[in-house]
Amino acid sequence: MQELKNLMQQSGIVGAGGAGFPSYAKLAEGADLLLINGSECEPLLYTDYVILKNELSFVLSGISEVLAHTGIPRALLAVKAHTAKNLGLEDGERLADKIFVRVLPDAYPIGDEVSLTYEATGRLIKPGKLPITAGVIVYNVETMYNLGRATKFNEPVTKKFVTIGGAIENPTVVKVPIGAKISDIFKKLNIKLTEGYTVLDGGPSMGKVINPATYSVAKTTKGILILPDDTEAIRSKKMNVKMAIARAETACCQCTRCTDMCPRHLLGYPLEPHKMVRTAMGVAEVLPEMVISATLCCGCGICESLACSQGISPRAVIENYKTLLAENKLRFNQGGEYSAREERDYRMIPYKKWMSTLGVTKFDLVADFYGEINDFNRVEIPLSKHIGAPSVPCVSDGDTINKGDLIARAGNGLSLPQHASISGTVTLGNNKIIIDKIN
Ligand code: SF4
Numbered sequence: 012m013q014e015l016k017n018l019m020q021q022s023g024i025v026g027a028g029g030a031g032f033p034s035y036a037k038l039a040e041g042a043d044l045l046l047i048n049g050s051e052c053e054p055l056l057y058t059d060y061v062i063l064k065n066e067l068s069f070v071l072s073g074i075s076e077v078l079a080h081t082g083i084p085r086a087l088l089a090v091k092a093h094t095a096k097n098l099g100l101e102d103g104e105r106l107a108d109k110i111f112v113r114v115l116p117d118a119y120p121i122g123d124e125v126s127l128t129y130e131a132t133g134r135l136i137k138p139g140k141l142p143i144t145a146g147v148i149v150y151n152v153e154t155m156y157n158l159g160r161a162t163k164f165n166e167p168v169t170k171k172f173v174t175i176g177g178a179i180e181n182p183t184v185v186k187v188p189i190g191a192k193i194s195d196i197f198k199k200l201n202i203k204l205t206e207g208y209t210v211l212d213g214g215p216s217m218g219k220v221i222n223p224a225t226y227s228v229a230k231t232t233k234g235i236l237i238l239p240d241d242t243e244a245i246r247s248k249k250m251n252v253k254m255a256i257a258r259a260e261t262a263c264c265q266c267t268r269c270t271d272m273c274p275r276h277l278l279g280y281p282l283e284p285h286k287m288v289r290t291a292m293g294v295a296e297v298l299p300e301m302v303i304s305a306t307l308c309c310g311c312g313i314c315e316s317l318a319c320s321q322g323i324s325p326r327a328v329i330e331n332y333k334t335l336l337a338e339n340k341l342r343f344n345q346g347g348e349y350s351a352r353e354e355r356d357y358r359m360i361p362y363k364k365w366m367s368t369l370g371v372t373k374f375d376l377v378a379d380f381y382g383e384i385n386d387f388n389r390v391e392i393p394l395s396k397h398i399g400a401p402s403v404p405c406v407s408d409g410d411t412i413n414k415g416d417l418i419a420r421a422g423n424g425l426s427l428p429q430h431a432s433i434s435g436t437v438t439l440g441n442n443k444i445i446i447d448k449i450n
């Protein structure tokens with residue numbers, strides 16, 4: 012297993028689309044199932060779909076590598092029903108030796124490791140624990156693609172598949188160098204931004220508002236969406252957090268609807284957003300342990316955009332508590348027995364209902380692969396988009412480097428190296444390495 016860990020780390024492979032957990036660090040003894048996340052939980056994203064459609068052989072070879080090096084007897088490729096239909100896959104279908112398809116319901120949310128593992132296997136990861144404690148290692152589809160390429164060509168991660176979608180004529184998936192500027196990609200695709208629209212890194216539920224003029228593609232960039240400001244998806248991201256918290260303190264009628272619909276609560280986790288809303292921030296600052304279950308929230312936004320009829324955002328309150336808990340280095344660590352609630356089955360949110368809640372249904376067109384775009388004059392490669400220590404530059408200002416060269420070593424402890432995604436001249440920036448093509 013160590014050999015595979017080394018390959019994954021040296022190739023700079025990171026969870027492609029989530030929080031950016033270095034993939035090598037997930038490899039551990041004790042798993043009997045490899046679960047590949049192709050659920051593409053967020054609406055409007057088609058990155059995994061395109062990879063599965065066009066590059067399945069590399070995904071399967073990456074999966075086979077993990078099975079061979081770990082001795083895990085079986086892998087499940089988990090996709091939602093609409094993706095399975097688009098790809099012509101059947102539940103239980105055998106894709107290769109020891110690799111099978113698992114079709115998930117078209118519900119939201121399912122893409123986070125806790126919901127995914129439960130839905131695909133019936134195993135519940137205990138609150139605050141990692142999938143390995145339930146005997147499962149979870150990797151994303153693109154992570155396996157990157158491993159497949161690294162195994163076959165000894166190729167580090169220098170490119171990224173990204174959905175460019177939302178309110179544009181032809182949503183598409185492009186393959187671009189890591190560090191490519193979003194504004195440059197828009198120019199090459201002839202996309203013009205107009206007033207009244209906002210750009211997100213990620214999906215309409217959990218994506219973050221970005222400035223496309225300064226933002227670059229990272230190894231974790233799954234999709235860039237352009238959405239109108241008058242959609243619930245954008246409204247919820249632009250809310251004034253101070254006002255949201257003040258509103259929560261004054262307007263909540265404690266109806267418990269947010270808790271009744273919370274997917275983590277429905278999985279039996281001790282998370283009750285209505286109680287979070289009731290707890291005053293001043294009290295939490297003195298006794299942060301009181302809000303420790305805030306760390307169990309996956310940030311799905313159901314409590315905010317769908318459950319609450321008073322316009323309150325339990326999610327905003329909980330995010331505030333998460334910051335407070337992180338500052339105090341507090342994590343949920345209570346043992347005990349947990350099981351999903353009976354009502355979960357009929358309270359799951361259909362995917363189409365969720366799209367309509369966010370106001371994005373009309374933008375949901377199945378994206379196809381545009382192709383690779385390589386002719387960028389400049390890339391800006393981030394050094395700390397992964398979890399753990401930032402990468403440490405091993406090049407200097409003015410150095411000339413070739414595509415694929417190592418430009419930053421892994422930092423101490425949990426960390427990853429970075430490689431040049433284009434050839435050119437180096438400038439060291441603030442927490443990034445800039446490469447300018449030599450013309
Ligand atoms: S749904 Fe809204 S009003 Fe009801 S308990 Fe939750 S935050 Fe309060």
Ligand code: SF4
Pocket residue numbers: 269272273274275276282284307308309310311312313314315325326329
């Ligand atoms: S965002 Fe709200 S509904 Fe979603 S997990 Fe957190 S508390 Fe529950």
